[in-house]
Amino acid sequence: MESFSSHILSALLFLLAFTTSMDSASAARPTAGGTNTEFIRTSCSATTYPRLCYTSLSTHAAAVRQDHKLLALTALSVTLDSARSTSTMMGKLSHIRGMRPREVGAMKDCVEELSESVYQLSRSMKEMNEIKGSNFGLIMSDVQTWVSAAMTDEDTCMEGFAGKVMNGKVKTAVREKIVNVAHLTSNALALINSYAALHN
Numbered sequence: 001m002e003s004f005s006s007h008i009l010s011a012l013l014f015l016l017a018f019t020t021s022m023d024s025a026s027a028a029r030p031t032a033g034g035t036n037t038e039f040i041r042t043s044c045s046a047t048t049y050p051r052l053c054y055t056s057l058s059t060h061a062a063a064v065r066q067d068h069k070l071l072a073l074t075a076l077s078v079t080l081d082s083a084r085s086t087s088t089m090m091g092k093l094s095h096i097r098g099m100r101p102r103e104v105g106a107m108k109d110c111v112e113e114l115s116e117s118v119y120q121l122s123r124s125m126k127e128m129n130e131i132k133g134s135n136f137g138l139i140m141s142d143v144q145t146w147v148s149a150a151m152t153d154e155d156t157c158m159e160g161f162a163g164k165v166m167n168g169k170v171k172t173a174v175r176e177k178i179v180n181v182a183h184l185t186s187n188a189l190a191l192i193n194s195y196a197a198l199h200n
Contacts, residue, residue, distance in 0.1 A: 036061035043071055047190040049183045056184060068195040073128055075188035076147070080121040082184055083150075086177045087114035093170065103170065110157040110178065117157075117185070120150040124192075140196040147189045154182040 037058050044053035056078050057064065057071065064070045093099075094107035124143045131139050161175050 036065055039066040040064060040071065043068070043191060043194065044187070046194055047187040049187055052180075052183050053187040053191075056187075068191075068198055069128070069131070072188065072191045072195045073125060075184070075191045076121055076125045076128070079150075079181065079184040079188045080118065080125065082177075083114055083118050083121060083154075083181045086181050087111055087118060089177065090114065090174060093174070099170075106160040107174070109160050110174075113153040113157040113160075114178075114181070117150040117153040117181070120146040120153070121185070121188075124150075128192075136199055140192070140199075143192055144189065144196065147185065147192060151182060151185045151189065154178060154185060158182065 040057050040061055041054050044050045044057065047053045053075070057074055060074045060078075064074050090107055090111050094104055094111060099107075124146045127139050127143055127146075158175065158178050161171050161178075
């Protein structure tokens with residue numbers, strides 16, 4: 001039975017690695033509209049992780065055009081998708097037989113933190129779509145607070161994998177996905193802050 005569990009765990013880890021590489025491959029595809037992609041590249045230079053920012057957003061250049069609001073919304077959407085898929089994957093991994101109780105506990109805590117992060121990112125997207133001239137400052141303040149809270153949730157999740165709590169392969173695969181979500185969130189917040197600064 002333990003051998004069966006390790007096969008399932010290996011299969012899920014392979015799937016996790018495969019989806020990560022597929023995300024990277026699709027993000028690296030060239031896009032039409034050099035001016036739009038240059039706008040994204042320039043905007044991403046103000047983020048903490050500019051390369052990730054550009055590769056995750058350049059495939060959306062036609063939809064973003066050269067609109068700062070659309071760029072911030074797209075960054076939120078990409079981050080939300082990544083947080084959801086990571087949370088789902090971790091939920092499945094936490095039910096694998098053969099994991100130690102501390103590993104299961106860390107996974108479940110992380111799924112809870114990521115669920116909260118997904119909630120904060122979802123409400124941020126919804127609010128940004130409600131922006132009008134008169135409520136801009138109030139809504140942007142809320143969005144900045146919520147996206148910052150999502151980053152805190154992701155950081156808390158990562159802390160659960162510090163030390164020797166988990167099996168090395170599981171820890172590496174899971175941590176890589178969580179770090180990616182945290183970096184996407186950081187970039188989204190930077191683009192939101194840039195958009196807000198244009199109106200101050």
